[in-house]
Amino acid sequence: MTLRNLKAVPAEESMNEAGAICVRNVLKRYPGKHAVNALEDVSLTIREREFVSILGPSGCGKSTLLRIVAGLVPHNEGEVLVNNKPVKGPSSEIGVVFQSSNMLPWLTVEKNMMLGAQLRKLPAEQTAAKVRDLIKMLGLSGFEQNHPHQLSGGMRQRASIGQILALDPGILLMDEPFGALDALTRDLLNVELLRIWQERMQTVMLITHSIQEAVFLSDRVLVMSGRPGRILHDIKIDLPRPRLPENIKGNPRYGQYIAEISKIMGVY
Numbered sequence: 001m002t003l004r005n006l007k008a009v010p011a012e013e014s015m016n017e018a019g020a021i022c023v024r025n026v027l028k029r030y031p032g033k034h035a036v037n038a039l040e041d042v043s044l045t046i047r048e049r050e051f052v053s054i055l056g057p058s059g060c061g062k063s064t065l066l067r068i069v070a071g072l073v074p075h076n077e078g079e080v081l082v083n084n085k086p087v088k089g090p091s092s093e094i095g096v097v098f099q100s101s102n103m104l105p106w107l108t109v110e111k112n113m114m115l116g117a118q119l120r121k122l123p124a125e126q127t128a129a130k131v132r133d134l135i136k137m138l139g140l141s142g143f144e145q146n147h148p149h150q151l152s153g154g155m156r157q158r159a160s161i162g163q164i165l166a167l168d169p170g171i172l173l174m175d176e177p178f179g180a181l182d183a184l185t186r187d188l189l190n191v192e193l194l195r196i197w198q199e200r201m202q203t204v205m206l207i208t209h210s211i212q213e214a215v216f217l218s219d220r221v222l223v224m225s226g227r228p229g230r231i232l233h234d235i236k237i238d239l240p241r242p243r244l245p246e247n248i249k250g251n252p253r254y255g256q257y258i259a260e261i262s263k264i265m266g267v268y
């Protein structure tokens with residue numbers, strides 16, 4: 001296979017079908033003395049159950065884009081649809097995981113994971129059973145009664161993901177969820193994230209700075225330009241699933257995708 005076969009296609013080509021997330025011609029301007037256009041003419045579609053990562057230089061508007069899709073930040077022009085409905089604010093269909101943990105320090109892991117469902121007045125017994133399963137699935141058994149400061153960074157991030165998964169969102173938006181972790185923990189959590197995704201098959205939009213992480217995890221990788229951010233490349237990652245480090249990292253295509261994306265982004 002040559003690099004030309006890697007199917008880096010212009011972003012607009014993926015726009016012809018409905019998706020779980022549809023962003024069309026979005027412009028975002030932050031007003032004020034130092035007004036900036038963070039995003040200009042951004043369009044993308046993420047299909048149901050697809051895992052899509054977004055890469056781009058620092059300050060190109062990746063977090064802004066994620067917050068717009070999450071309904072946390074308004075956009076100025078264009079259209080943002082989630083499950084074919086315009087985004088008007090945060091929604092229970094979407095879960096958001098940020099780089100730093102969302103957990104309340106005075107609550108235990110278990111109580112933190114129950115909290116969102118309690119606030120939404122979901123049935124307590126059902127939530128408790130779900131949280132028990134998630135604790136097991138996320139390797140947190142034995143730490144249910146610990147407080148966040150009694151966990152390692154990786155465990156805190158796993159528990160934060162658990163908090164969101166306890167609400168069963170169909171769409172998961174993740175903004176550098178493993179950015180603050182060491183490389184080894186990050187690799188382990190990538191494998192766990194894939195396992196969870198393969199079991200639950202949510203639609204995922206992941207913002208990351210790591211080309212390796214994006215290629216390992218994703219069905220597609222979108223590459224943004226510098227600010228004002230636009231989607232410049234839409235690269236289909238044609239690697240077999242289920243993906244495990246031992247059957248992916250030695251695959252020559254994995255290395256080729258990384259080389260191709262590094263070249264596009266001007267990092268070698």
Ligand SMILES: Nc1ncnc2c1ncn2[C@@H]1O[C@H](COP(=O)(O)OP(=O)(O)OP(=O)(O)O)[C@@H](O)[C@H]1O
Pocket residue numbers: 030031036038056057058059060061062063064065227
């Ligand atoms: N609340 C805000 N008010 C004003 N400007 C903002 C605000 N948030 C972001 N910006 C600006 O918008 C641009 C895009 O920021 P954003 O955080 O979305 O980029 P990013 O690609 O996520 O950056 P990084 O990779 O460094 O985290 C930057 O120039 C930033 O300074």
